[in-house]
Amino acid sequence: MKTYSGTARTEKFEGRARFAGAARGLGVTLLAGGAMLFAAGCDQKPSADVVASVNGKPIMRAEMEKGYVAYSAQVAQQQQQQVQLSNEQADLGRLKVLDNLITNEIVEQRAAKMNLTATNEEVDAKLTEMKAPVTEDQFQQHLKAENLTLDDLKHDIRRSLTGNKLLNKEINSKITVSDADVSSYYNQHKAEYNLIEPQYRLAQIQVTGVPSDQAGNLQGSKATNDSEAKRKIQALKTRLDSGEDFGTLAMNFSERVETASSGGDMGFVTESQLHADPMIYAEITRLKPGQTTAIMPLLDAQTKKAMGYSIYKLVSKEPAGQRDLSDPIVQQAIRQQLQNDRSQLLKNAYFEMLRDQAKIVNYFAENLFKNATK
The missing domain is CATH 1.10.4030.10 (Porin chaperone SurA, peptide-binding domain)
Structure with a gap:
């Protein structure tokens, strides 16, 4: 809800x-x-x-x-x-x-x-x-x-x-959440804070040539065919390379409704999930936090044909291993949960x-x- x-x-x-x-x-x-x-x-x-x-x-x-x-x-x-x-x-x-x-x-x-x-x-x-x-x-x-x-x-x-x-x-x-509540939850779910593989927090700008009544972004910007999509994503890439903020551009121009309003934030993606697309995996894993990929084709899951284009940003990377309760990020995540x-x-x-x-x-x-x- x-x-x-x-x-x-x-x-x-x-x-x-x-x-x-x-x-x-x-x-x-x-x-x-x-x-x-x-x-x-x-x-x-x-x-x-x-x-x-x-x-x-x-x-x-x-x-x-x-x-x-x-x-x-x-x-x-x-x-x-x-x-x-x-x-x-x-x-x-x-x-x-x-x-x-x-x-x-x-x-x-x-x-x-x-x-x-x-x-x-x-x-x-x-x-x-x-x-x-x-x-x-x-x-x-x-x-x-x-x-x-x-x-x-x-x-x-x-x-x-x-x-x-x-x-x-x-x-x-x-509603109150005590330190004891946080500690109890951690002890019961400790395995959840043991990352078995690295995780990558990503943000995305997505453009497709699929017509739609709503763009999902602040500008109402929507490509209606592949040619428009190519021009739009290239213009956004140029603006990124010139130093404009990724999140602001995502909110104003990205066509992925689920993430545009949050600046393109996709949350954490596991390394094995990235392996599903070798091209994206190769691009993401070479990045340092804060860097962005080249323009990547967005493939249809069934036909494997390009239906649009994406640019990804690596926000942060979490290495594999056990996270302790003393980690402020862990405490905050549990408290919020x-x-x-x-x-x-x-x-x-x-x-x-x-x-x-x-x-x-x-x-x-x-x-x-x-x-x-x-």
Whole structure:
């Protein structure tokens, strides 16, 4: 489960302008695939424009459809190709979007009762933070690429900030991880901190010639064919060689949605994983931390044909061997793991409690079921 949001990807921004997170009610949600909850038998049939209600407050079809557009674009981007969904797959996507919208509404109502709704000042401050890395023209271009108005974005920012304030108040502020907890976890999982082979922390800038509705980067920059992809990756390589920051270029131009918003960070990759592509292995293992590779072809896993291009950066390298508990990195990793695990558990329980207390009617789900069983 990810942080409360409005995106396919609205996450906690943490100082980065992560616009792609603004598509409402998707990927980054309160509940990952939470069970649909709907009630039948409403006395008064609602307007066709209403797809659900939470404690009497309607959720409109237009909001669900807007979220669905972002959902389908995200599916296409993840598969790196245009995807024609069947009617059943499309409606399943709408159910997921609506379920997230329902959860968002429940949380917003709870936060309002506790006077935790984000203020206009907080929203404006976050918006300023998001706009800082780009020009006004780039900002407007990105809004257009994401099919968002400024009011849409502010709405999603308010929703995200409000959810975070509620979670911090109700959950995160009540979680403690002691030194004894860290020591106990280490002793029970000591083998996990014995690296049997070297690991490489990598970052990546990726460009493909596969058309997509969304680029996944701050600039909304997307190559649409192989020729454009070659020109784009070569231009980025030239900028890297001239000293520009890898992370900034990745956020603004990389087309890999999973890593672009974090500056291309791929996390740690084991040496055996690198061996799967001898060319990449040879390039990565010759680097020193901070250096980048030449332009590398991105091969299709099945056809082995080039479908794009990548540039990798070696962030750091961890040698094989046992990591001691005295290592600050180990301590921090364990503490964060325990914090995340406890937060995840309490969030799931908390959101289920809120759903149990709410009166939810999912008209869209009811109609789907009735029409399918006629």
